[in-house]
Amino acid sequence: MKILTIAEQKENQLAGVSFEVIQAARALGGEITTVVMGGDTNAAAAALAAKGTRVMAYAHPDLKYFNDEAYVRIVKTVIDAEKPDIVMASATFYGKALMARLAALCGGAMASDCTGLTVDGGALTALRPAYGGNVFMKLQNNRPGTFFVTLRPKAFVEAVDAAGGNVVNQTVDPALVVTRAKVRERVSATGGKVNLNEADVIVAAGRGIRGPENFKMIEEMADALRAAVGASRAIVDAGWVPYLHQVGQTGKTVNPKLYFAVGISGAIQHLVGMRSSKTIVAINRDKDAPIFNIANYGIVGDLFEIVPVLTKKLKEAVG
Numbered sequence: 001m002k003i004l005t006i007a008e009q010k011e012n013q014l015a016g017v018s019f020e021v022i023q024a025a026r027a028l029g030g031e032i033t034t035v036v037m038g039g040d041t042n043a044a045a046a047a048l049a050a051k052g053t054r055v056m057a058y059a060h061p062d063l064k065y066f067n068d069e070a071y072v073r074i075v076k077t078v079i080d081a082e083k084p085d086i087v088m089a090s091a092t093f094y095g096k097a098l099m100a101r102l103a104a105l106c107g108g109a110m111a112s113d114c115t116g117l118t119v120d121g122g123a124l125t126a127l128r129p130a131y132g133g134n135v136f137m138k139l140q141n142n143r144p145g146t147f148f149v150t151l152r153p154k155a156f157v158e159a160v161d162a163a164g165g166n167v168v169n170q171t172v173d174p175a176l177v178v179t180r181a182k183v184r185e186r187v188s189a190t191g192g193k194v195n196l197n198e199a200d201v202i203v204a205a206g207r208g209i210r211g212p213e214n215f216k217m218i219e220e221m222a223d224a225l226r227a228a229v230g231a232s233r234a235i236v237d238a239g240w241v242p243y244l245h246q247v248g249q250t251g252k253t254v255n256p257k258l259y260f261a262v263g264i265s266g267a268i269q270h271l272v273g274m275r276s277s278k279t280i281v282a283i284n285r286d287k288d289a290p291i292f293n294i295a296n297y298g299i300v301g302d303l304f305e306i307v308p309v310l311t312k313k314l315k316e317a318v319g
C-alpha cells in the first residue's frame with residue numbers, strides 16, 4: 001500500500017498534526033511519502049525525515065503562505081507521479097481545504113475527520129463519528145483510485161523518531177504557483193497563543209462567567225496551564241469573546257487531553273464539539289447541569305470562588 005501524507009506548516013513552523021498523520025500511516029503499514037510545501041522547507045523536511053519518512057520538499061517564495069490553488073497543483077503532480085492508494089492530511093482548516101479540492105480534482109473518494117483507521121483484506125476502512133459522535137460510520141473506497149482521508153487532530157499519537165527517512169528537494173515549476181489570489185501577510189487571530197485545534201489542554205467558559213470582563217479570569221487559568229481558551233456559543237453570540245474560540249456544533253470540534261468546562265451547562269450542541277476529550281472537568285454551581293453527565297471530574301460550586309483558587313494552585317504546580 002502506498003500512502004502519501006501531507007505535512008502542515010505555517011511560516012516555516014511545522015504543525016504537530018503532521019507527525020500524527022505520519023504515525024497513523026505507519027500503523028497501516030506500507031510505503032510512506034510525505035509532501036511538505038513552504039517558503040523555506042529545510043527545517044520542516046529534516047524534522048519529518050527524522051520520523052523515518054521519505055520527504056518530498058517544495059520550497060518557493062510563493063508557497064510561504066497556505067494557498068489552496070498552488071498547494072493543490074503541487075500535490076496533484078505528486079499524486080499523478082506516485083499514484084498513492086491513500087492520501088492523508090489532518091482535518092484542520094488547512095487539511096480540509098486542501099483535501100476536498102484534491103479529491104474533487106482527482107475524482108477520488110474522501111473520508112473526513114476520521115478518528116480510526118484499519119486495514120481489512122488490503123482495503124482501508126476509515127472510522128468517523130457522525131450525528132455529534134452518537135454513531136460511528138465505517139467508510140471504504142468503493143472505486144479504483146486514490147482514497148483521500150483527513151484525520152481528526154489529537155485522535156492519533158505523534159510519530160516518534162525512526163531511521164530510514166530522507167529528504168528529496170524538488171524543483172517548483174513556477175507555472176504551478178501562479179494563483180488568482182496572493183496572500184500578502186498573515187495576522188494571527190490568537191495572538192500567537194495556543195490554537196484550539198492543536199491544544200492538549202483547553203479551558204472553556206460559558207454564560208456562568210456573567211460578563212466579558214470576567215473572561216480575563218479564564219484566560220489567566222488557561223495561561224497557568226499553557227492551555228487554549230474555548231467558549232460556548234452563548235458567550236460568543238453575546239459578543240463577549242470572538243467566534244474563533246467557539247466549541248461545538250457550529251464552532252470547532254476539539255479533542256484535547258484535558259478540557260475544563262467552566263460555567264457551561266452542557267447543551268448537546270456544545271457537547272458534540274468536545275465530548276471526545278480524554279478527560280473532562282466541569283465547574284458548575286448547578287449539580288444537575290447536563291455537563292456533569294459526561295464529566296470525568298465535577299466541581300459543584302461558584303466558579304468565582306473556585307477558578308481563582310485553582311489558578312493559584314496550578315501556577316504553583318506548573319511553575
Ligand SMILES: Cc1cc2nc3c(=O)[nH]c(=O)nc-3n(C[C@H](O)[C@H](O)[C@H](O)COP(=O)(O)OP(=O)(O)OC[C@H]3O[C@@H](n4cnc5c(N)ncnc54)[C@H](O)[C@@H]3O)c2cc1C
Nearest residue numbers: 206207208232233234248249250251263265269270285303
Ligand atoms: C443550531 C444550533 C447550534 C448551536 N451551536 C452551538 C455551538 O457550536 N456551541 C455551543 O456552545 N452552543 C451551541 N448552541 C447553543 C446551545 O444550545 C446552548 O444554548 C449553549 O451551549 C449554552 O451556553 P452556556 O452553557 O454557556 O449557557 P447556559 O446554558 O446559560 O449555561 C450557563 C451555566 O453556567 C452555570 N453557572 C451560572 N453561574 C455560575 C457560577 N457562578 N458558578 C458556576 N456555574 C455557574 C449555570 O448553572 C449553567 O449551567 C447551538 C444551538 C443551536 C440551536
